[in-house]
Amino acid sequence: MRSKKLFLSWAVVSLYVLLGFQAIAQTGANNFPNRPVTLVVPFTSGSGSDTIARIVGPKLSEKWKQAVVVDNRAGASGNLGTDKVAKAVPDGYTLLMAIDTMTMTPAIYKSLPYDPINDLAPISRLAVATYVMAINNDVPAKDLNSLFAYIKSKPGQLNYGTPGSGTPHHLNMEYLKTLRGLDLLHVPYKGLAGAQTDLIGGQVQMMFATFNSLLPLAKSGKIKMLAVTGAKRSELMPDVPTFTEQGLPEMENLFPWYAVLSPSNTPKDIQAKIHKDFSDVMLMDEVKKQLSDSGIFVRLSTSDQLRDIIKTDLDRWKKLVQQANIPLN
Template identity: 45%
Template structure:
């Protein structure tokens, strides 16, 4: 199956504004001129188009190309819960020309798979923390509940009779719902799908009753009445859903609050290269236009350097390892 790419080139007299190159498989079509000789920087995204890491990569790639003075290509390498794309970066040349834009699955996968050929700490150098995304609890509107407390009470009243849908075993949607189950001691049945589309379709259709999804992915469906939103993560109510309480406000403490996005490179990448990439990316995250575009897509910018990202990864490795071990979850 051919991979799809989009390349951006730095603005020069030879490459006018908006110059880019589209490539599908082995067929390359330049927009204006031949490819410049400088080596291309590849942003590997281990998730499908339209996900948070993909959105961030495509928003930042054009300006990153300008900042670095070299062409940038975004490549989605999906499969096996992201292990394929992440593994490709682990094995890439440590020259700063292959970087990983990855969500918080980076902190989950190593506890789900026993045969990984890479380690999230030992094989990667953290570069930048990009931002975070809120998560919403949604139900089929026919379910007789109005709050997350109502849902938990109903699930306890009908143990094993209510289902929740996710894009697959070991996804953040699955693990966070399992964490919620452990916190509340409710008995709900996991129905894994192959991607979000099936899970959302069956939630709307009533085949499953409950799900946790990124807030922005379900806003239009809740506004149209296809889904009912019960609660959101976060320390305070979100700007997008001021009438929906948080889990904490609803009396549920301890639930992981955010999905997050980070940038990593192969561990052996020279420190000066890591520092340069970090400076350039942090400068982009200070750009008002980029911040506005990220926020419009539900990504709350929380720029942080290598140490901040390393601390976040370490903390969440421990948190999700506990959830996975307690529930005896395996993706294999």
């Protein structure tokens, strides 16, 4: 009788242990995701991170057999959306579709509601692109030299638009101003869409932006592109020369990168699954073509490589802001 009770006791204990392991498995990577996943884009529609999210979202949804929701949380140069993810439950269901802006805002804002190193876990760089200098059609310039001459003939009277202070559009333009001694006013908007609209309308005369974000406007003849970063011209707009061709090799290696991050305490196995699944989707021929047709090119990384990229860029932009005497917000 006693041995029968012991057997039953061990059976109950074993059952609890088994159920415990099953519960752990169900909450881990093996069962991820079991509900909708949100991709937070910290900028408006039409931005590079938004383009990537809307291309990969449906593919991830097919792979995961769960809804993938794109949530545009624009504002404060990407800080609103980034903060939302930094403070989200660290379970992998809220992800940040980041751009290199996240390494610039710490240099331009006196304080941030999150720490880009300690509050976010880097998962993978996804892609890179190039930047372009674009002007309103009424600006009397055909290349960079004629644009610079026009700016210098009207010191302090011309302006450039950006999606906000501390964005790549802002800091890269300030860098260009320093290189060529230009006197231009900065007009920050709450997102890319407003800046694009006013570039077309002439309320702002020029913009330094990602190639992919301005490509449709240039192709339709609504704006003019004068120069592109990178070592060679874009096949999508082969008539637009590089900065280097026009005497500015310092601008050649400036390019935006796009990445996916999660809240910092997201379990490592879930981070690894997100990395693998994003990588699988990004390497699909269909996805690569859709992105390259927009001027975005797949460049994956490990989580450690992305962490190094972020740290390096944080230091670089902090130094540039100090050297250029860019005022803090």
